[in-house]
Each structure stands twice: as C-alpha cells, then as structure tokens.
Amino acid sequence: MTRQSAAHDLITGLIARTNQLGITRQDLADALGVSICTVNGWYRGAWLPSFARAVAWAQHIGLRLAVVLDGRVCSEGAAIPGDLMQLRRSRGLLQKDVAARGRTRREVIYTRERNRREPGLAMVHDHVTLLGYQLTLLRARQTEAVGV
Structure with missing residues (x-):
C-alpha cells in the first residue's frame, strides 16, 4: 500500500461519516473555508487535504485524527x-x-x-x-x- 493510498483510506472514512450525517459537499466546503472544487477533489481522490484541513474536517463531523x-x-x-x-x-x-x-x-x-x-x-x-x-x-x- 502506498502512502497516498493509506492516507486516502482516512479520507474515505471522513467521506463516509460526512455522508452518514447528510452533510453536503457545499456545506463541508463552507465549514472548512475552502471551495467546492477543493472538496470535490478530495472526494474524487484527485488530491489530499492539508493535515490541518483533515483535522478540521474530522472535528466538524464529530471525529478526531489520532x-x-x-x-x-x-x-x-x-x-x-x-x-x-x-x-x-x-x-x-x-x-x-x-x-x-x-x-x-x-x-x-x-x-x-x-x-x-x-x-x-x-x-x-x-x-x-x-x-x-x-x-x-x-x-x-x-x-x-x-x-x-
């Protein structure tokens, strides 16, 4: 497993929880102070968020990175x-x-x-x-x- 794919597994977990809570991509973008294009890129796996954005995303959906x-x-x-x-x-x-x-x-x-x-x-x-x-x-x- 490459480091990118291992980190993408964390994003997959964040996406699953976000979807479970019914939070839209636009709502997530607004909450994290990024564009919808940025969030769409994370969802597609085109790129990864910065560590700080991943932490903020986790907190927004009731999770934490540890x-x-x-x-x-x-x-x-x-x-x-x-x-x-x-x-x-x-x-x-x-x-x-x-x-x-x-x-x-x-x-x-x-x-x-x-x-x-x-x-x-x-x-x-x-x-x-x-x-x-x-x-x-x-x-x-x-x-x-x-x-x-």
Whole structure:
C-alpha cells in the first residue's frame, strides 16, 4: 500500500461519516473555508487535504485524527505534527533509524520534525507509520481506535 493510498483510506472514512450525517459537499466546503472544487477533489481522490484541513474536517463531523499505538492514543489533532520528534524519541529511535526505514536521508526526517509550514496529510501519515504508530480516526469521545 502506498502512502497516498493509506492516507486516502482516512479520507474515505471522513467521506463516509460526512455522508452518514447528510452533510453536503457545499456545506463541508463552507465549514472548512475552502471551495467546492477543493472538496470535490478530495472526494474524487484527485488530491489530499492539508493535515490541518483533515483535522478540521474530522472535528466538524464529530471525529478526531489520532496517533495510536497498541490501542492507546499518543497524540491527536493539530498537535500531531509538532509531536513527531517526541513520538520518535518515545520509541527509542534516532533520526537516522527512521531515515533508514523510509529509505531517505536523515535531513528529510529532521525537516519533517521541525517543519514550520503546514504539512500535508500524506507526509504526516507516512512519518507516523515509519515510527511504528497508526494514524486513525476516533469518535470525539472515544479513547480507543476504531477500525476505519
């Protein structure tokens, strides 16, 4: 499974919940401050939302994005990109270890952990997975992972 398709699985879960609640694409676009064309692109799988937009979408429909290990929530929502370094350290991994897992340079891992720009959903998902965690959707009050 590619990182794009794994991240698309999260979007599929967001779309399913959005549809279940009867929220239209236009209502979703208005709530997230994006155009209907942007939302249509997400629905078609043409592109992925930024991580921040995915978090906002999840919150809008009563879900949350969370980093989970063995059923335990380790980080969630907008805090996840800022927690990447701590998540790596808590697993006892060095940047070079993560780089080797991802077949990339250590500088790439360094940049991801210190990135001040808005990260993409695929990048965050990829990094969390390299660390051995799962990025998943949870219901708003739920503390254990749901299978989405």
